[in-house]
Amino acid sequence: MTGKQITAIVVAVIAIYLALDSVFTVDVRERVVVVELGEIVGQNYEPGLHFKVPIIQEVRRFDRRILTLTEDIERVLTSENKNLTVDFFVKWRVMDTVDFYLSNQGSEARARSLLTEIVENDLLAEFSKRTIRRAIDDDRNEIVAAVQVQANQDAKELGIEIVDVRIMRLDLPDPVTESVYERMRSERQEVIRTLRAQGDAAANEIRADAEREQTIILANAYREAQQIRGEGDARAAAIYADAYGEDTSFYSFYRGLELYRDTLGDNDILILEPEGELFEHFNPPAGR
Incomplete structure (x- = not known):
């Protein structure tokens, strides 16, 4: 070649x-x-x-598209000097390419760093105006709306438009959270102890009522049993008396046989005088 x-x-x-x-x-x-x-x-x-x-x-x-920035702030002070941990995200996009290039030489990483600093400062300012209860319960929407307005003004010099700001999570720092949980556990344990004591007292009262009711029922039953037994004994005595009146000799003989049956066993030995009343049916007098 x-x-x-x-x-x-x-x-x-x-x-x-x-x-x-x-x-x-x-x-x-x-x-x-x-x-x-x-x-x-x-x-x-x-x-x-x-x-x-x-x-x-x-x-x-x-x-050109809408980009997402996600960050967290480990320590946010409220108006009462209480600490919070805040997780947030920002939706943003490049609006002015000239300002965007001049402010950070076109580096998206540099732009994210500057935008994070802007939003964090605005969040810190808004939380410092509110108590922790207002920040958590009532004013969250007001906070993000105010932050979006202020951050848009600050980010305009960067050629950036902030489309949306949202707080994903509000929480207490880990040591504070643990102490809060411990206090909640202690309060729950105290409630448990109180309820258990009330339950024991109610159980003892129910048990005492049941025992008292049992005693009353047994006493009434015993009284009724004694009354019925007395009535039965009286009626039996009346029947015995009537039977004795009908035929005294037969009744005496029958009672004697019962006495022999109840007294004398198979291997029993009794030493008695033959003239006693017990043997009157074995040795009846002449003519009976």
């Missing part, structure tokens, strides 16, 4: 490179500025194909 051919190839390569470097495309999701020697010479390009001076001019691209 001759020198002329090599030169021609090099020239062709350079020409192709310059031709390719002189055109650029803009996507609908992008914002683009053209920079020449550190100065912006072109901006607000519509989506499509565009031209620039090769080598000298440089294309810087920024995301």
Whole structure:
């Protein structure tokens, strides 16, 4: 290959490179500025194909879409000097490519850092105006609305528009949270002890009432049993008396047999005088 051919190839390569470097495309999701020697010479390009001076001019691209920034603040002081931990997110986008480029050289990471600082300062200012109860219960929407307005004003110099600010979580710091939980546990234990004592007292009262009722029922039952037994004994005595009146000799004989049955067993030995009343039915007098 001759020198002329090599030169021609090099020239062709350079020409192709310059031709390719002189055109650029803009996507609908992008914002683009053209920079020449550190100065912006072109901006607000519509989506499509565009031209620039090769080598000298440089294309810087920024995301046109809404971006999300998520951060947390470990210590936020309320008006009563109580600490809170705040997690928040910010929806933002690039609105002015010139200001965005000049403020942070087009670095999205630098822009996120500056935006985080702005929002955190505004949140700290808003929380410092409120008590912890108002911040948690009532004024959260007011806080984020005020922060969005103020942060938009502060971020305007960065070429950024803040679309939305939201607080994801409000919490006490870990040591404070643990002490709060411990106090809640102690309060619950005290309530449990009180309820248990009340339950024991009620159980003892019910048990005493039951025992008293049992004693009364048993006493009434015993009284009724004794009354019925007395009535039965009286009626039995009356029946015995009537039977004795009907035939005294037979009644005496029958009672004697009962006495023999109840007194004398199979292996019992009694030593008695034969003239006693017990043997009157064994040795009846003549004529009976």
